[in-house]
Amino acid sequence: MNTHYNLKRFLLPALFTTICWQSAFAQREVLYEQYVQNPMAINPGFTGVREDFNMTAVFRRKWFNIRNSPSSQTFAADGTVANGKFGIGFQALNDQTSYFTTTGFSASFAYHLGISDEWKLGLGAQGGINVLPVADQSGYIGNNRALGTFGIGAWLRSEQLYIGVSKPELLAQNLGNQPAVSVYRRPLYIMAGGSYDVGDEILMLPHVLFVQEKERKLRFDLGTRFWFSEKVGIGASYRMGGGYTGLSSKVDYLQLSAEVQVGRNVRLGYFYSTRTAEQIYASYTGPKGIHELMLKFVPNPKGFQKY
Known part of the structure; x- marks a missing residue:
C-alpha cells in the first residue's frame, strides 16, 4: 500500500507538470505556426508592412465532434502611423490544450525606411508576457506566473519579393529543472517569398521558411x-524536418488553406493541418489533424492585401 501510494505521489505531479509545461510552451508554437496568415507572429519587422490597419482573428480546434476538445483563439492587429514610417501592432493568444489554460499578450513596433526606389526595410521589436501555470521543484502546480517575452526582426521587401530574418524570443528564462527547459528553444526564422502574376487574374504567392532551433534539426x-x-x-x-538531433523523430506535416474575400473589408478562411504543433512535444490519441477558422477585417483598405 505504501509503495503504491508513493508511486502515485511521485508520478502524478510529474505527469501533470509535464503536461502543463508542454501546453504552456506549445502556446507560442500555436501562434508561430500561423505565420502564413500572420507573418507578424514570427517577425515584428512585418508590423505595418500592409500599411492599412487590419485585424485578424483565428479560432483553432482539434476535434469539432468532441465536447471541450483542445482549442485556442488568437487575435492580431497592426497598422502604420506617421505616413507609413512606423508600424504598431498587438497580438493575443488564449490556448487550452490540456487541463490548463495559458494566455499571452505582446505589442510590436517597426521602423520602415526606404533604401532605394524599389526596396524598403522594416526593423522591428516586440515584447509582452505569457501567463501560465507554474510548478515548483517538487512538481506541485501553483498559481499562474507571468513570464516576459522579447524578440526582434527585419523585413526587406519590394513589390514582388521579400525576405525576413527574426528571433521572436530572445529571453532565457530561469526555469530550473522544469521540463520546459527542454522545449524552450528560442527559434531563428528566415523567410523569403514573393508575388507573381501567372495568368489572367491569377496571383501566385510562393514562400519558403527555414527554422533553426536549439537541439533540433533544421526545419524548412x-x-x-x-x-x-x-x-x-x-x-x-x-x-x-525539425526533429531532435540524433533522433529519428519526424514532425513533417501538410497544411491546406482556402480563403474568400467577402466585399472590400472582410476575408474568411479555413485551414487544415495534418498534425498539430503540440505533437512535437507530446503524444496524442485520436485524430491528429487541426482545424482553423479565420476572420480578417480591414476597415479602410487601399487595395487588395496579398499577405
Missing part, C-alpha cells in the same frame, strides 16, 4: 497560395 517549409480575381484563394504548405 515550402508553400504557395493562388488568388483568383482577388476573390478566392487556395494554398498548401509542407513543413519538413
